Amino acid sequence: MKNDLNFTQGKIVTPLLRFAMPVLFALFLQAMYGAVDLLVVGKFAKAADVSAVSTGSQIMMTLTNLISSFAMGMTIFLGEKIGEKKPKEAGQIVGSGLVLFFAIGIVFTVLIPIGAELLAHIMHAPKEALSLTTVYIRICGAGSIIIIAYNLIGSIFRGLGDSKTPLLTVVIACVCNIAGDLLMVAVFHLGTMGAAIATVFAQMVSVVISFFLIRRKEMPFSIEKSMIRWNDGIIKKIFRLGTPIALQDLLVGISFLVILAIVNALGLTESAGVGVAEKVCAFIMLVPAAFMQSMSAFVAQNRGAGKPERAVKALKYAIGVSLIFAITMFYISFFHGDLLSRIFAKDIDVIAASAQYLKAYAIDCLLTCFLFCFIGFFNGMELTTFVMAQGIIGAFLVRVPVSFIMSRIKPVSLFRIGLATPCSTILQILLCIGCMIYVKKKNYAILKQKRHGYTQKYHVYRIGETIKKGETS
Numbered sequence: 001m002k003n004d005l006n007f008t009q010g011k012i013v014t015p016l017l018r019f020a021m022p023v024l025f026a027l028f029l030q031a032m033y034g035a036v037d038l039l040v041v042g043k044f045a046k047a048a049d050v051s052a053v054s055t056g057s058q059i060m061m062t063l064t065n066l067i068s069s070f071a072m073g074m075t076i077f078l079g080e081k082i083g084e085k086k087p088k089e090a091g092q093i094v095g096s097g098l099v100l101f102f103a104i105g106i107v108f109t110v111l112i113p114i115g116a117e118l119l120a121h122i123m124h125a126p127k128e129a130l131s132l133t134t135v136y137i138r139i140c141g142a143g144s145i146i147i148i149a150y151n152l153i154g155s156i157f158r159g160l161g162d163s164k165t166p167l168l169t170v171v172i173a174c175v176c177n178i179a180g181d182l183l184m185v186a187v188f189h190l191g192t193m194g195a196a197i198a199t200v201f202a203q204m205v206s207v208v209i210s211f212f213l214i215r216r217k218e219m220p221f222s223i224e225k226s227m228i229r230w231n232d233g234i235i236k237k238i239f240r241l242g243t244p245i246a247l248q249d250l251l252v253g254i255s256f257l258v259i260l261a262i263v264n265a266l267g268l269t270e271s272a273g274v275g276v277a278e279k280v281c282a283f284i285m286l287v288p289a290a291f292m293q294s295m296s297a298f299v300a301q302n303r304g305a306g307k308p309e310r311a312v313k314a315l316k317y318a319i320g321v322s323l324i325f326a327i328t329m330f331y332i333s334f335f336h337g338d339l340l341s342r343i344f345a346k347d348i349d350v351i352a353a354s355a356q357y358l359k360a361y362a363i364d365c366l367l368t369c370f371l372f373c374f375i376g377f378f379n380g381m382e383l384t385t386f387v388m389a390q391g392i393i394g395a396f397l398v399r400v401p402v403s404f405i406m407s408r409i410k411p412v413s414l415f416r417i418g419l420a421t422p423c424s425t426i427l428q429i430l431l432c433i434g435c436m437i438y439v440k441k442k443n444y445a446i447l448k449q450k451r452h453g454y455t456q457k458y459h460v461y462r463i464g465e466t467i468k469k470g471e472t473s
Contacts (some may be wrong), residue, residue, distance in 0.1 A: 007301040007312055009085075012310060013317050016298055020318075022163035024290035026154070027168075029174040031282040035344065036174075037074035037195040038279050040181040044200055044347045045191040049265075050345065051129040052192045054137030055273020059119055060147075063112070064255030067104065067148050069249035071097075071155035072379060073242020076300045077234075078156065079380070085303025087222075095227030096234040101152050105145035110142025123257060124264040126271055132192040139193065143200030152204040153210055160435055163294070165217070169210045176202035244384035250392035255395035258421065259403045266412060273353025273414065276344045277337075280354070287325040287371035291318040299380025308381075312440075315377045322369030333362035353414055360418025367425040374432035377407045383435065390431040401439050419431050 006429035026292035032257065037057060041049045056145045074097045081090040112119075116138040125133040140147070150173065180201055184194025260278075264271045295318055299311040364470055378387050402420035409416065 003216060006094065007298045007310075012314050015315055016294060016317060017321070020164050020290050022294050024168040024286055026163070026170040027286050027290055027293075028283070029170040031286065032178075035279045036178050036181050037199060038344050040185045041191065041195050042276070044186045044189070047268055047347060047350065048128040048132060049195075050135055050272045050275060050350070051126055051268055052132030053195050053288045054272060055120070055123050055125050055129070055260065055264065056133045056140070056192070056196070057279065058257060059123065059137055060140045062250070062257060063108070063270050063450060064147055065145075065253055066250045067101070067108075068151040068155065068241040070104075070242040070246035071101065072245045073238040073240070073384070075155045076241050076296060076379060076382065076384075077237055079300030080304035080343065080469060081401070083301035091223045092227050092231060093234055093238075095223050095229065096231040096425070097152070097156070097238060098228055099230050100235055100238065101148050102145070105148040108144035108148070109142060112144060116141060122261070124261040125285050126268045128268060129271075135337065135383055136192050136196045139196035139197040139198060143203065146200060146204045146207055149207045151417070153207070153452075159465040165210075165213075168213065169206050173202045173206035176205045188296075203388050203434065229470070233266060241382060241384055244388035248388035252391045252395045253401045258400050259417065262403055262407050263414070263417065266407070269347075269349045270348070270353055270414065273341075275356050276341050276350060276354040276355040277361065279344055280333070280337070280340045280358060284329040284361065284365055285368055285372075287329075288368045289324045291322050291369075292372035292376035294318070295376025296379040299377055302322065303381060310382065311377065315373055316377070318373045319370055322373060323366075326369040327366050329365045330362045333358050339360070357414040357418045359415050360421060362366050364422040364425055367422055367429060370429050371425050371432065374429070374436070378432070378435065381439065382418045383439070386435050390428045390435075394428040397422040398427055426464060 007019075029143060035051050038050065039326050041053050074093060078090055078093050081087075083312040117134045119137055120130055120133040123133070150169065153169050157163070157165040160205060177198055180198025181195060184190045184198050190197070193279070218412065224437065260271075260274060263274045295314065298314050300311045300316075337350055337355035341354035342357065345354065346353050375387055399420045403417050406413070
């Protein structure tokens with residue numbers, strides 16, 4: 001793949017941005033993918049359908065993020081082997097990864113439809129939307145293998161330094177989803193069911209087309225049939241790297257589901273309003289999310305090449321660029337949240353509730369440009385256990401308790417409930433700064449030890465030369 005980026009040589013900012021831009025565009029289309037469901041349902045269906053798609057898509061997004069986060073273990077592992085210039089081992093990683101994620105897909109395809117109604121009850125879906133929420137989860141869950149394959153393609157190619165192929169898969173899926181939603185919801189008036197069918201069908205088309213396109217690409221390694229097997233060593237390494245990231249994302253996702261359940265208990269309007277705000281949030285957080293994924297691949301390659309100093313410099317550049325966009329998103333979301341909410345809803349009360357919740361997310365916008373870049377850096381450095389720990393601490397020591405307490409203060413304010421998120425982010429940033437100080441000290445100690453070793457070798461060499469000269473004389 002001649003167009004893949006080599007992150008271990010030359011400039012830092014240019015290749016990082018070249019890699020991040022397709023990731024950003026892919027995330028934008030991915031956000032559009034989820035937003036189109038709510039947008040079309042909001043315009044052509046009832047408030048109950050909006051609430052059902054909102055709650056159902058949040059559950060499916062949590063499960064999808066679990067898989068894509070777990071696949072990050074393969075992205076990091078693959079990136080390291082590319083940095084070390086070991087193509088055969090890279091092929092073995094991909095082969096074993098395909099077997100692993102196919103097995104996970106089978107399990108999800110069976111379990112999610114069976115537990116769909118239970119999940120809807122756990123989420124306190126409003127009575128008017130309970131059955132519709134169950135339908136959405138059941139249909140999307142039945143397509144789990146397709147959803148996993150769709151996300152796996154992106155994880156593999158980002159590990160290779162190729163962010164354009166994942167972009168292509170998202171473009172295909174987004175176009176198909178828009179067409180499917182308009183057909184199923186606007187024309188056939190299938191509401192929630194139509195949105196779910198369109199989602200799964202679009203990803204299936206994307207996976208099939210992408211598979212044929214990928215077969216025609218020149219890869220930096222070859223995958224033989226013998227490589228597509230369960231390799232214990234590779235699977236264990238993927239688990240070791242991916243499990244902490246996946247567990248962190250799962251628990252953080254659960255914390256947001258808990259908040260949504262708290263809001264659902266307040267009523268249909270609040271439920272729909274927060275659902276709309278979450279879709280808007282998917283767009284305003286795009287830039288830091290793009291740099292988080294880009295940093296993981298960049299840092300993994302440089303770690304494999306033994307160049308951690310380049311990774312640290314990339315972290316600083318990524319935070320700087322993200323901050324510029326964060327300030328812009330803060331202004332728009334805080335002062336014009338109602339205009340953003342009107343894109344996805346027509347009900348005045350739902351728009352007002354969404355705008356109120358968005359004010360809190362606007363504050364979080366200024367903070368995530370730091371947090372997401374830190375997380376990408378630590379993932380690439382294989383410090384995934386720390387990433388898991390800081391995410392869990394922020395979610396369950398701050399986000400969930402604060403949102404619950406705020407929901408009990410009368411009159412209830414969605415803005416106050418939403419403040420739980422930036423409060424959590426502040427604590428997580430402080431933890432990341434502490435970890436960064438630790439990493440720098442550790443690297444300095446290793447470097448000092450190496451230099452001391454080189455000095456000792458030099459002295460031994462000099463003594464040896466002196467002895468030889470004495471013997472000669």
